[in-house]
Amino acid sequence: xxxxxxxxxxxxxxxxxxxxxxxxxxxxxxxxxxxxxxxxxxxxxxxxxxxxxxxxxxxxxxxxxxxxxxxxxxxxxxxxxxxxxxxxxxxxxxxxxxxxxxxxxxxxxxxxxxxxxxxxxxxxxxxxxxxxxxxxxxxxxxxxxxxxxxxxxxxxxxxxxxxxxxxxxxxxxxxxxxxxxxxxxxxxxxxxxxxxxxxxxxxxxxxxxxxxxxxxxxxxxxxxxxxxxxxxxxxxxxxxxxxxxxxxxxxxxxxxxxxxxxxxxxxxxxxxxxxxxxxxxxxxxxxxxxxxxxxxxxxxxxxxxxxxxxxxxxxxxxxxxxxxxxxxxxxxxxxxxxxxxxxxxxxxxxxxxxxxxxxxxxxxxxxxxxxxxxxxxxxxxxxxxxxxxxxxxxxxxxxxxxxxxxxxxxxxxxxxxx
Amino acid sequence: xxxxxxxxxxxxxxxxxxxxxxxxxxxxxxxxxxxxxxxxxxxxxxxxxxxxxxxxxxxxxxxxxxxxxxxxxxxxxxxxxxxxxxxxxxxxxxxxxxxxxxxxxxxxxxxxxxxxxxxxxxxxxxxxxxxxxxxxxxxxxxxxxxxxxxxxxxxxxxxxxxxxxxxxxxxxxxxxxx
Numbered sequence: 001x002x003x004x005x006x007x008x009x010x011x012x013x014x015x016x017x018x019x020x021x022x023x024x025x026x027x028x029x030x031x032x033x034x035x036x037x038x039x040x041x042x043x044x045x046x047x048x049x050x051x052x053x054x055x056x057x058x059x060x061x062x063x064x065x066x067x068x069x070x071x072x073x074x075x076x077x078x079x080x081x082x083x084x085x086x087x088x089x090x091x092x093x094x095x096x097x098x099x100x101x102x103x104x105x106x107x108x109x110x111x112x113x114x115x116x117x118x119x120x121x122x123x124x125x126x127x128x129x130x131x132x133x134x135x136x137x138x139x140x141x142x143x144x145x146x147x148x149x150x151x152x153x154x155x156x157x158x159x160x161x162x163x164x165x166x167x168x169x170x171x172x173x174x175x176x177x178x179x180x181x182x183x184x185x186x187x188x189x190x191x192x193x194x195x196x197x198x199x200x201x202x203x204x205x206x207x208x209x210x211x212x213x214x215x216x217x218x219x220x221x222x223x224x225x226x227x228x229x230x231x232x233x234x235x236x237x238x239x240x241x242x243x244x245x246x247x248x249x250x251x252x253x254x255x256x257x258x259x260x261x262x263x264x265x266x267x268x269x270x271x272x273x274x275x276x277x278x279x280x281x282x283x284x285x286x287x288x289x290x291x292x293x294x295x296x297x298x299x300x301x302x303x304x305x306x307x308x309x310x311x312x313x314x315x316x317x318x319x320x321x322x323x324x325x326x327x328x329x330x331x332x333x334x335x336x337x338x339x340x341x342x343x344x345x346x347x348x349x350x351x352x353x354x355x356x357x358x359x360x361x362x363x364x365x366x367x368x369x370x371x372x373x374x375x376x377x378x379x380x381x382x383x384x385x386x387x388x389x390x391x392x393x394x395x396x397x398x399x400x401x402x403x404x405x406x407x408x409x410x411x412x413x414x415x416x417x418x
Numbered sequence: 419x420x421x422x423x424x425x426x427x428x429x430x431x432x433x434x435x436x437x438x439x440x441x442x443x444x445x446x447x448x449x450x451x452x453x454x455x456x457x458x459x460x461x462x463x464x465x466x467x468x469x470x471x472x473x474x475x476x477x478x479x480x481x482x483x484x485x486x487x488x489x490x491x492x493x494x495x496x497x498x499x500x501x502x503x504x505x506x507x508x509x510x511x512x513x514x515x516x517x518x519x520x521x522x523x524x525x526x527x528x529x530x531x532x533x534x535x536x537x538x539x540x541x542x543x544x545x546x547x548x549x550x551x552x553x554x555x556x557x558x559x560x561x562x563x564x565x566x567x568x569x570x571x572x573x574x575x576x577x578x579x580x581x582x583x584x585x586x587x588x589x590x591x592x593x594x595x596x
Contacts, residue, residue: 016433090473140437141437141444142444142447143441143444144446145435145444145448146470148573149430149435150538150539151508151539153505156498157498159518160498161495161518162496164497164593165495165496166500168558168591173594174594210501211500211502212516213499213501213593214498214593255493258476263536264518264535265469265534266529266532269495269518269535302595325552
């Protein structure tokens with residue numbers, strides 16, 4: 001137990017805010033358009049999905065690695081007059097943190113409805129994996145000697161020691177971890193939007209080429225070009241929106257282990273930031289891991305999904321390998337994870353697509369291939385075989401577990417609104 | 419330690435190296451290395467050592483510190499083994515190891531599982547990145563010692579080589595698929 005994570009969050013904010021709109025472009029590799037176009041299309045789609053117009057949105061947040069287009073431009077393109085905006089630096093785990101910030105600025109009376117987006121040409125322009133980027137050849141500074149000076153640059157390289165130590169500490173096997181990719185590929189095969197729709201086997205993962213041990217190519221997510229957006233507003237306003245709202249029960253934003261800059265110095269390095277985050281997430285939500293119907297555990301790598309599920313308490317510490325290979329996380333299992341296929345298969349968005357998917361699951365209306373009835377309402381079959389349904393039956397509660405690195409993460413619990 | 423306030427420059431694997439004149443902590447760390455000394459900052463107040471160079475103590479926030487020598491021997495705590503090198507400079511050297519070496523000093527201090535864990539690559543006794551044969555000999559538990567690779571007049575990179583004087587584990591733990 002951690003006694004230093006009492007965030008004294010006002011629990012009266014529980015269920016007071018909701019996600020009412022979601023929007024996305026396609027998940028592609030190569031798309032011939034700018035991040036300005038991606039962001040504009042995604043935010044426009046999210047506003048439309050909410051049943052709102054540009055005049056209803058007066059707040060905007062975005063995040064990037066200096067690889068995107070700022071809020072002022074996207075808002076301008078859509079005729080949104082802003083009462084609040086901010087563009088922050090960051091990648092994974094930003095989205096849950098920004099949702100918390102959106103709740104805070106609405107609560108403070110600064111604005112009423114916030115659009116949050118991430119627009120990135122993650123394949124065509126700045127590749128987060130670092131292959132061939134400008135950063136790979138810039139002069140080495142003092143700090144750079146500790147990283148690029150020893151060939152330590154990409155996310156996979158930086159996280160490899162945590163992953164490897166987990167295998168050493170707990171006997172986690174490559175086969176167990178490969179199941180994360182296998183299961184997410186099954187989910188993606190039921191997602192017409194997914195970049196990789198082909199189902200893969202454990203052997204496919206383990207026979208793919210080694211990138212940085214313990215990560216094979218198929219342990220790593222797919223870098224794609226995409227814009228993604230969500231709309232946050234109060235539950236009062238959500239009543240006038242088009243869909244059943246996804247109520248926000250609690251948020252953890254960028255919660256960190258000691259020494260966020262150099263976390264390998266402290267604690268067991270096979271433990272990640274969720275061990276602190278869970279002390280904020282569950283008490284504020286008023287529910288626990290066993291109550292959750294679906295998870296969205298960030299899959300930059302197969303290992304990141306496993307480590308977070310473990311440290312947020314979905315299984316005992318050290319039993320993450322068993323958990324992700326047991327079938328619990330599969331559609332039709334007890335608690336499916338990343339039902340869209342996530343970053344490993346659908347596309348890489350720095351976390352937004354996992355929130356979008358859970359919002360749709362809570363609406364009981366994921367965009368799979370199930371047939372539409374006369375009124376245009378999707379008739380889910382709950383047949384999870386290839387190219388089939390991916391709607392989880394009676395989905396009421398979701399958890400998103402966002403990953404920045406082993407030392408920092410964010411999280412959010414949502415419930416199906418009334 | 420010189421009192422120069424000029425930037426330090428060098429070159430490593432054809433990559434230019436420039437430690438800014440403003441970056442006193444890193445200039446000191448790498449300059450001690452260039453003299454064959456592994457020194458870490460020790461807080462004047464709580465007396466804990468730390469890695470890497472910082473402006474204040476991560477344990478008590480005190481600003482004052484002394485650069486104190488450490489022995490430069492430790493145990494491999496974890497590693498990654500890079501087969502797909504991203505930086506052009508490292509492509510010819512793959513597979514190379516990303517080491518996390520736990521020093522013998524200050525283990526489990528100030529709390530259990532804390533330690534002074536230094537990053538680096540496996541190198542041969544001359545400081546050159548290790549051959550694939552050498553890479554295969556190393557795993558969690560391997561005893562390592564520091565080697566300094568000179569890369570500028572006032573800069574050396576602290577790297578790690580198998581400690582031939584130490585008692586080694588029979589089979590260090592390695593990732594199960596070679």
